[in-house]
Amino acid sequence: MSQPIELQQDETFVLNVGPQHPATHGVLRVKMTMDGEYIYNAETVLGYIHRMHEKMAENRTYAQYMPNMGRLDYLSAMAFNHGYALVVERACTIEVPERAEYVRVITVELNRISSHLVWLGAYVLDLGGFTPLMYCFDDREQILDLLESVTGSRLTYCYFRFGGLYNDIDDAFISGTRSFITRMRKELKMYQKLVTGNIILMKRLQGHGLVDRDMCQRYGATGPVARGSGINYDVRRNEPYSIYDRFDFDVPVFHEGDSYARYLVRMEEIEQSLRIIEQALDQLPDGPVNPEKKPKVIKPPAGDYYAAVETARGNFGIRLVSDGTKNAYRLKLRSPTYSNMHLFDEACRGMLIADALAFMGSLDLVIPEIDR
Amino acid sequence: MSIQETTKAALCRLFPDQEPDSPPIEPAGEETEANQAPRRNTIVDQDYATRGFHLDVQLAPEQLPEAARIMFDLGYFLEAITGVDWPTDDQLEAVYDFSRYDFELCRVAIKTRVARNQPHLPTITSVYTGANWHEREAHDFFGIVFDGHPHLIPLLLPEDADFHPLLKDFHA
Numbered sequence: 001m002s003q004p005i006e007l008q009q010d011e012t013f014v015l016n017v018g019p020q021h022p023a024t025h026g027v028l029r030v031k032m033t034m035d036g037e038y039i040y041n042a043e044t045v046l047g048y049i050h051r052m053h054e055k056m057a058e059n060r061t062y063a064q065y066m067p068n069m070g071r072l073d074y075l076s077a078m079a080f081n082h083g084y085a086l087v088v089e090r091a092c093t094i095e096v097p098e099r100a101e102y103v104r105v106i107t108v109e110l111n112r113i114s115s116h117l118v119w120l121g122a123y124v125l126d127l128g129g130f131t132p133l134m135y136c137f138d139d140r141e142q143i144l145d146l147l148e149s150v151t152g153s154r155l156t157y158c159y160f161r162f163g164g165l166y167n168d169i170d171d172a173f174i175s176g177t178r179s180f181i182t183r184m185r186k187e188l189k190m191y192q193k194l195v196t197g198n199i200i201l202m203k204r205l206q207g208h209g210l211v212d213r214d215m216c217q218r219y220g221a222t223g224p225v226a227r228g229s230g231i232n233y234d235v236r237r238n239e240p241y242s243i244y245d246r247f248d249f250d251v252p253v254f255h256e257g258d259s260y261a262r263y264l265v266r267m268e269e270i271e272q273s274l275r276i277i278e279q280a281l282d283q284l285p286d287g288p289v290n291p292e293k294k295p296k297v298i299k300p301p302a303g304d305y306y307a308a309v310e311t312a313r314g315n316f317g318i319r320l321v322s323d324g325t326k327n328a329y330r331l332k333l334r335s336p337t338y339s340n341m342h343l344f345d346e347a348c349r350g351m352l353i354a355d356a357l358a359f360m361g362s363l364d365l366v367i368p369e370i371d372r
Numbered sequence: 373m374s375i376q377e378t379t380k381a382a383l384c385r386l387f388p389d390q391e392p393d394s395p396p397i398e399p400a401g402e403e404t405e406a407n408q409a410p411r412r413n414t415i416v417d418q419d420y421a422t423r424g425f426h427l428d429v430q431l432a433p434e435q436l437p438e439a440a441r442i443m444f445d446l447g448y449f450l451e452a453i454t455g456v457d458w459p460t461d462d463q464l465e466a467v468y469d470f471s472r473y474d475f476e477l478c479r480v481a482i483k484t485r486v487a488r489n490q491p492h493l494p495t496i497t498s499v500y501t502g503a504n505w506h507e508r509e510a511h512d513f514f515g516i517v518f519d520g521h522p523h524l525i526p527l528l529l530p531e532d533a534d535f536h537p538l539l540k541d542f543h544a
Contacts, residue, residue, distance in 0.1 A: 047527065047528040054538060055537050217447070218444075219500075219501060222449075232474075233473040306423065306479060342502050
C-alpha cells in the first residue's frame with residue numbers, strides 16, 4: 001500500500017512516458033509531473049494514431065465501412081464488428097438467422113479470450129515476468145488459427161455482414177474449438193499456479209491503483225475496470241443483445257477496486273467465455289448464415305439509432321445518425337478504453353511511478369481504439 | 373415506477389411550461405424525421421427495439437449542467453458526447469448519451485442545439501469529470517466551445533490544428 005504523502009508542487013519535475021514506451025503498449029504519451037518517485041499528476045496526450053474513423057463513415061457506404069471496425073481495437077475486433085452490424089441491422093430491421101447468431105457469439109467469445117490472453121502475457125511482462133507471455137501467445141495462437149480458418153484474417157477481422165456472416169463455420173472449426181476448450185481449461189489451472197497465486201504479483205497489485213464506484217460513474221468506466229470496482233455491469237447481461245440471454249454464464253465482480261481485482265475479473269472471464277462457447281456449440285442449429293431477404297443497398301430510414309456491445313475492454317457504443325442516404329450522416333464510436341484511460345490521471349496521483357505503470361497495465365489499453 | 377418514468381419525471385422539472393403528463397408531440401416508436409424543421413425542446417419516448425435508446429430529450433444549452441446533475445443523482449454514467457452538424461438549419465447539435473450500471477435498462481440521449489457561428493455550451497465537467505475528454509473531442513471535431521472547461525486544448529488533433537473535420541463543409 002502506498003503511503004499518502006504530501007506532494008510539493010514547487011519541487012516537481014516532468015517525466016515524459018511515451019509515445020514510444022514498452023509500458024504504454026502503443027503510441028500513448030503521458031506527461032507525468034513527479035515529486036521524486038511520486039506522481040503529482042499525469043496528463044495524457046492522445047492522438048498519435050488518430051485516423052478520423054468517424055469522418056470515414058460519412059464518405060463511404062455502410063458496407064464499405066465494415067473493414068474499419070477491425071482497425072479500431074486490434075485485439076477485440078470481432079466485438080466491434082458485432083456492434084456495427086447490430087446498429088445497422090436495428091436501423092434497417094434486418095433479421096439475423098439463428099445459426100449466424102450462434103456463430104457470432106462463438107467467434108466473439110473466442111476473440112475475447114485471445115484478447116485477454118494478450119493482455120495477461122503483456123501485463124505480466126510489464127511486471128517483470130517473462131515466461132507467461134510465451135504460454136499466453138501459444139494459447140492465443142490456437143484461437144488465431146481457428147479464426148483465421150473462417151474469417152481469412154488473423155487480427156483485423158471483417159467477418160460480419162449485415163444480417164449474417166462472410167461464411168459459415170465447418171466441422172474442422174467446431175472440433176478445433178472443442179479441443180481448444182479442453183486445452184484452455186487445463187492451461188487456466190496452470191496460469192492459476194504460475195501467475196495468480198504468485199506472491200510477487202500479489203504484492204505488486206493488491207491495494208494499488210484503487211478505483212471506486214463513484215470514480216467509475218464520473219468517468220463512465222465500463223468493462224473489467226468497473227467490474228473490479230464492485231459494479232455488476234456487463235452489456236451482455238444488462239442489455240442482452242444478440243442471443244446472450246440464452247446462455248448460462250456468470251459476470252465476475254470483485255469489490256476491492258485494485259489492480260488485482262481487475263486481474264481476477266479478466267481471468268474469470270476467460271472461463272466464462274469458454275462456458276458460453278461450449279453452450280453455443282451444443283445448441284448450434286443448422287441453417288443458413290445469411291438472410292434470404294436483405295436490402296441490396298443499405299439505406300437506413302432517417303433518424304438516430306444506438307447499439308452497444310461488450311468488448312473485451314467494456315461497453316462499445318455506436319450512435320448512428322442517418323439521413324436516409326447510403327452514407328451515414330454521422331457515426332459516433334464510443335470506445336471503452338477512452339473512458340477507462342481518462343480516470344488514470346485522478347487515480348494515479350500520489351502513487352509511486354512503478355505502481356502507476358502496473359496500474360496502467362491493469363486498465364488494458366488499446367490505443368487505436370482510444371484515438372480512433 | 374420504472375426508471376424510465378422516474379427519469380422522465382425528474383427531467384420534466386426542466387420544462388416548467390409543459391404539463392408533466394402531456395403526451396409527447398411524436399408518439400412513441402414512430403419514425404421521426406431527423407432533418408425536419410427543428411423540434412421543440414421536449415422529452416420524447418423512443419421505442420428501444422427499433423432505436424436502441426429509451427428517452428430522447430432536447431433542451432436549451434443553459435439547462436445542461438442542471439440536467440447533468442439530475443442524471444448523475446439518478447445513477448447514470450456518461451457514455452459519450454457527440455456533435456452533429458446541421459448546416460441546413462445553421463445549427464450544431466450536441467448529443468449526450470447516458471446509460472446505467474444496474475439492471476433497470478434505460479438509455480437517455482440529451483440533445484441541445486446552438487447556432488453554428490456561435491457554438492457555445494456550458495461545460496458539465498463539474499458533474500461528470502469524464503466529460504473533460506469528450507468535450508475536448510467535440511471541440512476538436514466541431515469547434516464547439518465549452519464555457520468553463522478547465523483545459524480546452526486539442527485532444528486528438530494536432531496542437532496547432534485550426535480546422536474542425538466533422539463539420540459538413542470541411543473537405544480534406
